[in-house]
Each structure stands twice: as structure tokens, then as C-alpha cells.
Amino acid sequence: MKTRIPILKLNEVLIVSIQWELDDQTAIQFQEDLLNKMHETSALGVVIDLTPIDFIDSFIAKVLGDVINMTGLMGAKVVITGIQPAVAITLIELGIRLNNVMTALDLENGLDKLTKELEA
Amino acid sequence: MNKLMVESINEYMDEIIERWTTRMKEEKGERFFHFMPDHLVDKTSREFAELMTSNIRETSSIDSDKINEFTEKIVRFGWAIKFVNKAIDNFSNVVFELLEEKDVITDENLRRFIVLFSSWINPLRESIIDAYSTEWERTVSLQKIALQELSASLIPVFEKISVMPLVGTIDTERAKLIMENLLEGVVSQRAEVVLLDITGVPVVDTMVAHHIIQAADAVRLVGAKCMLVGIRPEIAQTIVALGINLNEFTTKSTLQRGMQAALGMTNREIVEVNGQ
């Protein structure tokens, strides 16, 4: 059983909305798909929206962190949006700080932030 | 026998109360009576005496409603449990001595009176202490709730800017509540910058600083920025002395300065307009 997370392209930006709980396989598949898509489209930025996600454990956090680092290596910027308060609190209590990540309240804010960042 | 005791106590009630009050006032380190106005001392003493004699007839059992009512009052007066215990002791001693003086208690019936006294005083003491501790626990838990209600609400000030004033000591339980309120507030108010005002926090030790850093981190994760304002000189001193690293987030001495910075971060500023 393999579910794939859809990745949309809007101008120079890729938009990903994660709509359901990630299992390990889907998370790893997503990592691969995103990097391939970036290569194909030479996108300059990625927005990953996590609004519907109600929990993130250390494994998924690691996959996300890796995605962000890899994307950075490929010369693009990532903004994570819509992290729920409960998710933020559990991540912090787990000791996962996701230090080098840009964040925004929602997709709209995230796109704004990314556009500004790309213009600068 | 029992009837004799009841009648004697009722007869000498005024004297018993007077002696008891005097004795309570003489108690070493006692300050509860000195702070109360005389008429209140008199009234409370009478109520206490009434309570003490309420179960004296063998047929009458302890009136728990009366005990609860009375203990509620003395907890409010701030009587310590030690003082209450002493009051019961003194009352029983005064009654015993008086009955001895009046020859109600004689050498022959002494033993029976001792039994009578202990079956009178002991259950009463138990009930009063029990009611007292229940009332005390209730007071403490009410205060705890009151303290939690006092905890931290996030106030939207401008579009994209909210402020949370923190007042009082921050322990782990409160820190969790503050964090939840803060994050829920940021998301629902769509705040991009939040100012945490610690003017009203008396002490910032390593633990409090740790909680503040965690809160700021979590705020960053949901997509906003956290600024610490209201840092008094002595707080700045302790933070540095303890080696707490707050370099990662913006700090300002006052809420006013923080607000200016927050407006700057959201590309706005306050301009004066000329009248006329």
C-alpha cells in the first residue's frame, strides 16, 4: 500500500499540503518525490502546509528536517506552515526544535514570506 | 449523672466561657484573639461553647452541619489548627476544674466523670479537626483555581501584534498553561509577533527562563515571532549571572520599546499627525 502526497507547482514555488497522518513509508516517499520534482521544475522555494496534522513524532520530524536540509542543498528555501499548537508543544517537549526552519501561520502567510525571501 | 453534668455546665456557662477566653488569651504566642474585636471574640467564644456542648447529652449526636459552619468561619478567621486543638483542650480543662470546684465532681465519681469526658470530647475533637482540614483543603484548591484563572491571556493590540503580560511566580504547571494559551492565541488571533511582558514576574531563575525559551521556540514553530519585554535591571543581572542564553530571541527593556520594534517587524510605524 503506497500513498503519495501531491506536490503542486505555482510559478517558482512548489506547494505541498499534507492532509493526513504520515506513516513512515509515505514520509520517505514524499522526501524522494519532492526532491525529484524540484530537480524537474528548478523551483526556488517550497511551502509545506501541516494544518491538518495533529501530531508529529521524532521520526517524521527527522524526515521533515532532512527534507529541509536537502532542499537547501539544492538551492531552494522551505517554509513550513500551519503547525498546530498541540504539535508545536509536543515537538518542543520532545526536544526537537527545528532550528533552521522558516515558519508561517498559514499557507497564505507562508507564500508571502517566501516571496519576500526570494526577492531579497 | 450525665444529666447532672449537663445541668451544671448550663448553669455555669458564662463562667466557663469567661475562664476559657482568659486562658486562650494567655496562650503563649497566641495572636488570633488579639486581632479580633472584643464583640467578635465574645460571639465566637459563645458559638464555640455551644458547639462544644452540643453533643453532651448521650442521646444527641454530633451536629455535622453546625461543625462545618463553625469551622468554615474559623478557617476564614485564620485560626491555626494547633490553636483550635488548644481551644478544645482548654475548654475541657476549664469545665473539669469548674465542676470540681463546685463539687459536682467528687473523689467518688471521678473515674466515671473521666470516662464521660473522654466520650464527650474525643469524637468532638475528631469531627472538628476533620471538618477543619476538609475546609482547609477546599480553600487551598479554590486558591489554586483562582491562581490558574489569573494565568496569562493573550491580548490582541494591533493587527498581527499581541501581548501577554505575565504576573506572579511561574511554576511548571502554570508554564504549561501559559504555553497553551499563548499558542492557541497566536493561531486564533493570527498574530505574527507576540510580546511576552515579564514586568510582573518577581524572579527569573533557570527554570523560568527555560519555560520562556520553550514557549518562544513553540511560538516560532507555529509561525510567529516571540519578543521578551519588561526586563528589569535585576532580572538582566540574574539572567547573565546564571549563564542563561537568551541571545536567540529579541529582548527589550519595556513594553513600549517592544511595541515599536514589533511594528517595525510588521512594516509599520507610529507617526504623529499635526492638529489643525
Add this chain to the structure above:
Amino acid sequence: MNLGSSVEIITEWDIVAARQLGRNEAKQVGFGTVDQARITTAISELARNIYLYAGKGKIEIERISEAGLVGIKIIASDEGPGIPDLRKVMEDGFTTSGGLGAGMPGVKRLMDEFKVISEVGEGTTIITTKWLH
């Protein structure tokens, strides 16, 4: 009163099953969204440890009540290699699997009570509790 259920952890998918069960139980006990996330995350971490280090094991989830409090108790048990140095495992940042090392101390922070019983060669049991305040 002990209402409980359990999930055998053998494949990666069982991790998902365990945390879903935990989330449902937490919801039914009456935990708020933040505590639901804490409990779900803790179960996910414990189940993953079983999957990574012991190969197989079991997650049991019980509803408990004691002295007027209700809560949820999670028991993670396996017959794996055991933990040679418990103190080291409880240090922040310690990892042998290349994960983020949030594992055990992280779970301890998410929950109210936390206990590890482990014997090298025999296996590991972790019991952790969260009370509804």
C-alpha cells in the same frame, strides 16, 4: 477499573495502529488536544523503539483511575536485547539509531510518570502514565 487494549508491534504499520488506538483512548478519557498529541507522540516513540531495537513487542493501553483521578497508562514491552546502560539512554541527545535522539527523555517529558525495567538479554518494559488534570 481497567479498560484496556493492546497492539502487537511487528511491522511499521503497527506503529500507526498503536498510536491511533492511543489517540482514541485519550479522546474518550477526556484529554484535550495538547495532551492527546502528547500521548499519541509518546506511543509512537515507544512503538518505534520496539520496532527498531527489539524487532517485535507489544503496546498496551489502559484507562486507569486512582484516588479520584483518571488517566491513561501505556505499557511497552519486548523481549529484545535489553538496555545495557539505562542512564545513558535517558540522556538528552543519546541515540544509536541515527534518529533525533528525542526518544526516552522526550517521552518522559511528555508524560507524568515514567518507569523503565530492563535486563540485558531478557527484554525491556516501559510503563508510563498521564493523568487528566
